[in-house]
Amino acid sequence: MKTLDLINIDSFKQNYYKALLPLEEINAFLGQFEERELEAATQSLISLFDVAITKTVLLNLDSVPEKQEFLRLAQDDYTSPAVLDFLIDTFPGSEELIKQALERTLLSAKKAIL
Amino acid sequence: MPAVIQPPSEKLTKLKLFLEKTKTDFYSENSELADWMNDRKLVVEQLGVSKKDQELQQIEIDSVEKELVEKLAQSKTTDKPLASKITKEEFDSIMEKIVELLKLPAGKLEEESELYLEQQLSDILGFDVNANLDGHTLLFSTGVMKATSHLKRSPTDTLENHTNYHEAGLSLNRSAFGWFSGSTEIDQTAIDQEKYYVAVPLYYHEDWNTKFTELKQWYKFRKVVVINPAERIAVVGVIGDIGPSTYTRRQFGGSPELIHAGKIWSPKSAGKVLLLFVDDPKNTVQLGPILL
Numbered sequence: 413m414k415t416l417d418l419i420n421i422d423s424f425k426q427n428y429y430k431a432l433l434p435l436e437e438i439n440a441f442l443g444q445f446e447e448r449e450l451e452a453a454t455q456s457l458i459s460l461f462d463v464a465i466t467k468t469v470l471l472n473l474d475s476v477p478e479k480q481e482f483l484r485l486a487q488d489d490y491t492s493p494a495v496l497d498f499l500i501d502t503f504p505g506s507e508e509l510i511k512q513a514l515e516r517t518l519l520s521a522k523k524a525i526l
Numbered sequence: 527m528p529a530v531i532q533p534p535s536e537k538l539t540k541l542k543l544f545l546e547k548t549k550t551d552f553y554s555e556n557s558e559l560a561d562w563m564n565d566r567k568l569v570v571e572q573l574g575v576s577k578k579d580q581e582l583q584q585i586e587i588d589s590v591e592k593e594l595v596e597k598l599a600q601s602k603t604t605d606k607p608l609a610s611k612i613t614k615e616e617f618d619s620i621m622e623k624i625v626e627l628l629k630l631p632a633g634k635l636e637e638e639s640e641l642y643l644e645q646q647l648s649d650i651l652g653f654d655v656n657a658n659l660d661g662h663t664l665l666f667s668t669g670v671m672k673a674t675s676h677l678k679r680s681p682t683d684t685l686e687n688h689t690n691y692h693e694a695g696l697s698l699n700r701s702a703f704g705w706f707s708g709s710t711e712i713d714q715t716a717i718d719q720e721k722y723y724v725a726v727p728l729y730y731h732e733d734w735n736t737k738f739t740e741l742k743q744w745y746k747f748r749k750v751v752v753i754n755p756a757e758r759i760a761v762v763g764v765i766g767d768i769g770p771s772t773y774t775r776r777q778f779g780g781s782p783e784l785i786h787a788g789k790i791w792s793p794k795s796a797g798k799v800l801l802l803f804v805d806d807p808k809n810t811v812q813l814g815p816i817l818l
Contacts, residue, residue: 426574427573427574444537445535445537445538446535446538449534449535449537449538452534452538453537453538453541456538456541456542456545457541458574459545459549459571459572459574460541460544460545460548461574462570462571462572462573462574463545463548463549463552463570463571464548466552466570466573467548467551467552467555467556470556470559471555476558476559479556479559480559480562483559483562483563483566483568484566486573487566487568487573490573490574520544521541521544524540524541524543524544525536525537525540525541525544526540
């Protein structure tokens, strides 16, 4: 298995949910790709997480204005803790929800590449 | 056993296809936000990309990734391998040879290099490429490509009608070859041709003053392939405009999409490309990027 040093961890830190990422599992997943494709696989996985997390969050926000507020915050600064703070304030259990979504997405990605 | 050059692995292709599906699902499930997001140019899959890097990432997201996935999905369904039968060592050697050739002053290839590259690149790409087609040759086969603006596809076309890279602007004039579309309705062919157009300095052709009508007709929307050996990407496009002028010290122009998709902007490439005709009498070669 590749060590964590072999994957571009910095790429996974450009978001507000970085603390919730299952890095060991991500590392194992990326270890399945050829080295020449590591960067492309990393970028695809990041996009996949972003889409999946956003989808989950939007699904759990009640109103369109709330959804727009979340997207506005995310677009302004995707790395800002203010995004997660807004989600936690808006509905409890956001962190757990995102964590589950990340694990679910990674599992789906694993199945998809079989 | 020698290695065989292949497009992205099956795993990567599957991952990209899965991403595409996830994106499609997301946008269809959140259609009530589509206009609002569109107005803000908010692209969910780009949220994690810093603004500084967004332009660089755009190529993966908008052009190469999407179209490559489509191409690979298609090649898979038709069971037509994109892979060539040359070894990895041969492939590296070909790319290095082109890189070395591009270090020389812009111009035509020597006959020996021309024949060698035509043969090898045709094998790699899976379709015929030529420096000489129907007795026509480009003034330059090697040179530097500059980024150009979008072109009006019809008299009523506006910049907003173009999907990507509005920052590139829209040329005030139509292409030297005329409109891409015969009417105000812009069909897919016109969209694709403008999207991946190349400009070549046809005005400097030795017979231009006497045979410009004939030459213009032959070169108009003629399919070409732009090879960027530094990034190992090829882009199939069409000759869609005439230029640039010699004082620019550039030999080719490329549409915004072509420049991005071919990574011709990259520091490693420095705009240096090889340009060849695509011999495609049955019009079966699709326009767009190909990962070599």
